[in-house]
Amino acid sequence: MTTLDNWLNQAVRGLSKDSADIVHREIHEHYEAAREAALNGGSDPDKADLMAMKALGDPHIANRQYRKVLLTSSEAKVLRQSNAESRMICANNWVKWMLLSTPGTLLLCSAVFLAMRRYDVSRGMLVFGGLMAIFFMPPFLPIYTITRGRIYRAIKSIVLIGGVLVLFGWDSRIGLWLASCCFFPMFFNEWKRMMIRRKLPIAQWPRQLYL
Amino acid sequence: MNLKGTLPTLILEVLVHEPSHGYRIAQKIKLSSDGLLDFKEGTLYPALHKLENEGSVESYDGVENGRARRYYRITPSGRKALKDDRAEWQQLSRAVSMILGEA
Numbered sequence: 001m002t003t004l005d006n007w008l009n010q011a012v013r014g015l016s017k018d019s020a021d022i023v024h025r026e027i028h029e030h031y032e033a034a035r036e037a038a039l040n041g042g043s044d045p046d047k048a049d050l051m052a053m054k055a056l057g058d059p060h061i062a063n064r065q066y067r068k069v070l071l072t073s074s075e076a077k078v079l080r081q082s083n084a085e086s087r088m089i090c091a092n093n094w095v096k097w098m099l100l101s102t103p104g105t106l107l108l109c110s111a112v113f114l115a116m117r118r119y120d121v122s123r124g125m126l127v128f129g130g131l132m133a134i135f136f137m138p139p140f141l142p143i144y145t146i147t148r149g150r151i152y153r154a155i156k157s158i159v160l161i162g163g164v165l166v167l168f169g170w171d172s173r174i175g176l177w178l179a180s181c182c183f184f185p186m187f188f189n190e191w192k193r194m195m196i197r198r199k200l201p202i203a204q205w206p207r208q209l210y211l
Numbered sequence: 212m213n214l215k216g217t218l219p220t221l222i223l224e225v226l227v228h229e230p231s232h233g234y235r236i237a238q239k240i241k242l243s244s245d246g247l248l249d250f251k252e253g254t255l256y257p258a259l260h261k262l263e264n265e266g267s268v269e270s271y272d273g274v275e276n277g278r279a280r281r282y283y284r285i286t287p288s289g290r291k292a293l294k295d296d297r298a299e300w301q302q303l304s305r306a307v308s309m310i311l312g313e314a
Contacts, residue, residue, distance in 0.1 A: 011253065026233060026256050026281060033234035033278075034252070055237075057251020065257035069264060201264050 003053050004031055010059035015066060016076035023066060027056065071199055078192040083208040086139040100140070103133035127163040134159045138211045146202065149210035218250055218258045219267075220300065223285060223293040226268060230284035232275065233259065259283055267292050 008027060012020035031052050038048035056062070071079070089096050106129030113122035134156050143152050160179065168175030180187070197209055225231060225239045236259075237252045262268045267289030273282040285293070 007253075023256070027253070029232070029278075029280060030234050030237075030252060030256075033232075037234075037238075055251070056253040059253065061251065062253035062257065065254050066260075069257050069260040199264060201266065 003049070004028075007053065007056060007059045011062045011066060013063055014072050015063075016071045016073045018076070019066070019070035019072070022070065031056070069199055071196065075192055075196050075199070078189055079196055079206070079209075082189060082193065083206070085135070086208065089136060089139055099132070099136040103129045103136070105129075106132065123166050127167050130159045131163060143210050144207060145210070152211060217248075217300075218254070219262055220293065220296040221248070222255075222258060222262060222283075223267060223289055223296070226283055226285040227290065227293060230271075230273075230282045232273070232280040232282050236283070262289065265292075 004027075008024055011027070012023050015023065034052035034055055035048045038051045039045065043051060089099055106125045110122045110125035110129060113119075113125060138152060141152070143149055160183070161176075164175040164179050193209060197205070200209070221240050222236055225236050225243075231239070233252075233255055237250075237255050240248055240250070259268065259270075263270060263283075265288075266286060268283045269286055270281055270283050273280050
């Protein structure tokens with residue numbers, strides 16, 4: 001294994017395969033150009049190699065900087081898997097209509113129970129219906145611009161926090177703790193998506209990144 | 212010398228004159244500063260990717276001396292960012308000069 005390969009292996013650690021390919025390509029190009037310039041300047045091949053390598057600097061620093069701008073393997077995995085729920089909903093017509101009609105039905109039932117002064121049942125149905133609506137409706141909504149995406153994400157956060165407040169009232173601290181535990185995978189994915197949004201140019205965003 | 216955070220501005224300054232590839236950008240920055248601004252070339256590409264993600268530069272494939280190269284060119288939003296960066300830098304350097312001049 002050459003010194004350049006060693007440098008590259010350290011520089012691409014933790015990056016996705018596509019990102020690593022990009023780094024390999026650009027650093028190889030750069031290295032060859034630097035080596036050629038050194039050779040043209042009268043250096044012998046060994047010295048030219050050494051100069052080109054030295055100019056690249058510390059691979060660990062390059063790796064830290066690459067991780068800030070290119071997708072890591074875990075982010076690429078999130079991106080690949082993050083539209084699983086949409087695919088699941090859209091794959092089966094029966095599931096699709098059931099998931100679309102349930103939130104409405106729950107919200108209607110919530111209103112009926114509220115009228116019957118059954119507040120606990122009404123609250124539970126309201127929160128459950130709201131959560132179902134916020135999670136299952138987006139694939140069918142026209143959310144494909146940054147602004148609409150932001151509005152949707154703001155509404156999602158409000159519904160989540162509002163749901164906890166409605167369910168637990170004054171004991172919301174316990175509720176928030178419970179919600180954090182239950183929704184941890186969702187928060188983790190949200191955080192990863194936020195990182196991906198910063199790294200990918202908007203033109204390359206898949207639909208699920210707007211959500 | 213390497214002033215943290217100035218690399219993107221320097222890259223934009225090089226690209227405002229003509230599209231260029233990574234190696235040439237690095238050489239131009241070094242030559243223009245008489246070798247004073249010495250940054251490691253492995254960190255040039257992350258900065259270029261960041262500028263590309265922000266929409267300040269765009270890349271395309273080209274050929275130089277029969278060798279495939281990734282070229283970068285500045286976009287209108289990159290020109291605007293450069294203009295803002297220049298103004299900010301001039302303000303900062305004026306402020307520092309005033310303080311050092313008084314010392």
